[in-house]
Amino acid sequence: MTTPMRQMMANAIRFLSADAVEAAGSGHPGLPMGAADIATVLFTRFLTFDPTRPDWPDRDRFVFSAGHGSMLLYSLLYLLGYRDIGIDEIKRFRQIGSKTAGHPEYGHAAGIETTTGPLGQGAGNAVGMALAERILNAKFGDDVVDHYTYALVGDGCLMEGISQEAIALAGHLKLSKLIFLWDDNGITIDGKVSLADSTNQRERFEACGWQALACDGHDHEAIAAAIETAKASDRPTLIAAKTTIGFGAPNKSGTEKAHGSPLGAEELAAAREALDWPHPPFDIPSEILDQWRLAGLRSSVRRKAWEARFAEVDAETRGEFERRMRGDLPSGFTQALHRFKRRMNEERPKIATRKASEMALEEINAIVSETIGGSADLTGSNNTRTSQTLPITAGDYTGRYVHYGIREHGMAAAMNGMALHGGMIPYSGTFLAFSDYCRPALRLAALMGIRVVHVMTHDSIGLGEDGPTHQPVEQLAALRAIPNMLVFRPADAVETAECWQLALQNRAAPSILALSRQALPTLRLDEHDENRSARGAYEIDPASGEARVTIYATGSEVEIAIEARRQLERAGIPTRVVSVPSFELFRRQTAEYRRALIGDTSIKIAVEAGIRQGWDELIGREGHFVGMNGFGASGPASELYRHFGITAEAVVAAVMERLAGEDAAARA
């Protein structure tokens, strides 16, 4: 292949991208035009993939962290012959229902490995994918899993704090098959990077245990040489590829004007002139398209070789690998959890739900070999480690536990990458209050609909003396607000096991298990295998007669609700208690179920050691809420519950007051 053809191949990306942005009337031409050479070299000379089998498990992963330049990726997918992206999709860039959204959306088209756009997230995803590759390699061997992870990152990705968490983790774990291609164009939205940053990125990466290289991002041979060096390293590698944003646009290139708006007809025409590209929009000359398609075809050779190798692997290993990549849970999973629930029924332990979670995990991890645990440096507090999960260390990836360090955000983004890679179910832990630190990554998990499980303990003022900075108050509401996020708050050991089961069975949603620090009695004494938490809300304790009062509660406050019921029943007031382990699953029930469960008692009270927001859905505006009105305080947990009036006595008093009101109204 001659150099001019490679240039023309890169120019095909440039004009597909710039023309699509122009047609859409919005978008980012600068990055695709600047990084077209990097992408051309990577995809035609290095990346192992197959457009005809985009989900082939041992493909290299390409993460497009600088997602605003999405047309670069769409152009590549079209040029290489990925079936989901025809020229019509390129023309429909940024239109409702198209596969070519403003930012790459996972699930819209094969070849989009992750949703990006919020900066730095792709960097974190790539670390997770590279880690997943090593873990699966350690389990299944080089013949089955042995590939690279490439991420194209921009200046914004590197400025975001999440990038530091990601690269420090990757450097620590020596993920040598991870390669960052930094589109080092020196331009951000506000202008030159030098307006806001003077970091020596190469030295920074080296300080974090990376190899750092630099090259001219428009010199194909220099790019290729850098990638070769990167592939040979025993450390992850940053390649700082110096580029000109909007390369080819004679007046706007090298400036922020090329970043985030169409070039305009005039500048686009001038770019056609400058790059000698006389072809009309969306029309790629067949000799250039043929070369791209050939690169796509060539790539399938490696896939076929892998299939031949894989066919030689023993049947059991093959079956296990395929099961894990499909995301199916192993047989025996449900039975193990039933056994566990029955045992809890018998033993009726009084334990924190974080402890119950550890006990349930001990059973789960024994059967579900694909769980990969971890914690953001709170292992002993989150109870996320079990006897099966030995630590993963640099160079030895046979373990099943990641010490993520004090990096909640990087952890959550890496977990997303692990889930996206496939073959594993990552779960991890931090305090519920620190869900705020990883919220952008949690949101992306929900948007992508992927299975990651976050154990979030110390889920209320019940954590006690650490005080308001560590006491979640609004976090339950804030997490329930995220669409497609399963927020579970189990009340006892039985519900904890049920919520774990639901978290693992729901393939298309991330889950959060909000767990108590403090010990809670076993409340679920019914001895059957039905997963009652699957309803989202259910009657855990019925009224003795026709109910006059319903108390709704979650987690540690269900105990309070049941105690309040006891006192009310003793006073002759029939009272039912509803446990609400998951608002999201409750909303998915039939209207009949929901209506019946909410019921029609005139008095409705909710008890949760968080804010009221969201609870009116169950108790209505007129309902009474026993919970928090503001931030918590530092003090012993039991004193805090009294201090903030979250007690059975407060519930009973509220009921009595309302009953008195009703009686007075009836007499009047």
Added chain:
Amino acid sequence: MTTPMRQMMANAIRFLSADAVEAAGSGHPGLPMGAADIATVLFTRFLTFDPTRPDWPDRDRFVFSAGHGSMLLYSLLYLLGYRDIGIDEIKRFRQIGSKTAGHPEYGHAAGIETTTGPLGQGAGNAVGMALAERILNAKFGDDVVDHYTYALVGDGCLMEGISQEAIALAGHLKLSKLIFLWDDNGITIDGKVSLADSTNQRERFEACGWQALACDGHDHEAIAAAIETAKASDRPTLIAAKTTIGFGAPNKSGTEKAHGSPLGAEELAAAREALDWPHPPFDIPSEILDQWRLAGLRSSVRRKAWEARFAEVDAETRGEFERRMRGDLPSGFTQALHRFKRRMNEERPKIATRKASEMALEEINAIVSETIGGSADLTGSNNTRTSQTLPITAGDYTGRYVHYGIREHGMAAAMNGMALHGGMIPYSGTFLAFSDYCRPALRLAALMGIRVVHVMTHDSIGLGEDGPTHQPVEQLAALRAIPNMLVFRPADAVETAECWQLALQNRAAPSILALSRQALPTLRLDEHDENRSARGAYEIDPASGEARVTIYATGSEVEIAIEARRQLERAGIPTRVVSVPSFELFRRQTAEYRRALIGDTSIKIAVEAGIRQGWDELIGREGHFVGMNGFGASGPASELYRHFGITAEAVVAAVMERLAGEDAAARA
């Protein structure tokens, strides 16, 4: 002073801390014992402060970023004679109502410069304080403002991504009077730092433009020499002070066992033995206490010298400095906003509220000289820059605008530090969707009750083609969930000016202005100066007769509500429209106002291009909600509104359906 006395002074910190943790039955003895020498050197030989005037404006700032070691700070404040922390408060460590909470809480006691605990936040605050110092120095001169900012940071602070954003910004801006003292003890909760991190922190800081030093953190002279070198630098400085966690505890020091639990009676006794500290708990021998108190007294000399200098400054400058430090707004502020509102009334522009915000800011910044603007690299999109706000650059701090870079989290934490320092009102900008990135810092602003203003634009699917990653859906609910957070969503230029006024007048709460990307008509045509948004919710458009329908809306959807009302009124259905710029302020109104405003129309409809959560507070469970049920999509804004059914027609259709239901019920 002999070395033994200094050691004894440090040991006083160690035992006050360990004994208080022991008495509380929980807490973190390891850090205070490990960092006692650093603190002793800093407070007795370097820090400029005055226990008798803890709020003296030109004091050095000491930020205790590793807040879990709070007893170190409380011990210092007690030993130095700060009036708020007597020995009784030390004994009441971690009890409800004490000033000595589990983590340092701003406002509990003078001398606590910021609330810390969530790791890395203090590092960000310190950068903001150091920046504030330089900005005020540039304005008021060396005689008025000229001090250092010290932050004690731990391994956790440095692992959190926010630290990268903070140090990169500080390095870029060459904040040479900022000094980080890193308690380099190599231990975190899970065990050795080496379990999770291999970063060469000194090289990392150097890559970010810092000077990096190292010293033995138990050698007083070495610590002092490092601080001297740091003070002389033209760059910010990291001092890696190698320490032993739990120094003095013979069996637990140097391990995670000393980190987060009481030492236990036996180990504490052994530590007394090892450090030759025979004194009973909370009993500091008078010769040691006297030395500490003397250090406190000595420090007041510098305060008095400053007061003498300050008295020489011209009266106008002095008055302005004092006004700014008090946090009072300048006279003329209210009038300027009234003028602006009247102008909007006359001109009735159709503009985006982000544009209206820029116009209001142009008036505000002309009068309120203490506003310091900025953006996380979205200046042109957030419209946060006005003619008065020239950029602040390394070495020239006369400007009023910070290019924060793509660092939402570091930005918000720095803004907190600027507000805490005093003398300025920081405001800044990003997209509303990226409020998630800075949420931990937003929460701390709310918890501390400080005045920072976040302009968050592109506040709905109205941002259009960038798609779901950039479209906030749950963010309004999630931000409203934070206690003491003022979330404003103005409907037009008039409300935007009113919300800016409220944000600036509310000294004890942070504000978020959620602003539209798309143009909106001027809806508020009443010509009076009352700030109607101050009610949180008010009737913007009354019904023509006795109302049958109420439509509640915020921001860009008020236009839709008013159009729906027009159609309904035309159909003979009296309809009122309520604008809800702030849920939080509405909640602060009297019960009468709230009841009357919500009203008793049987049909209540809310319109907001976000999720329903929280709206039942106004419309009840039976109310109808026109908004989002899940994530957004990529496409032109107007098409998205139709696609998701957020239109006047959808509102009218919902009303008609309900009216038909009511009529049928009435006939039956």
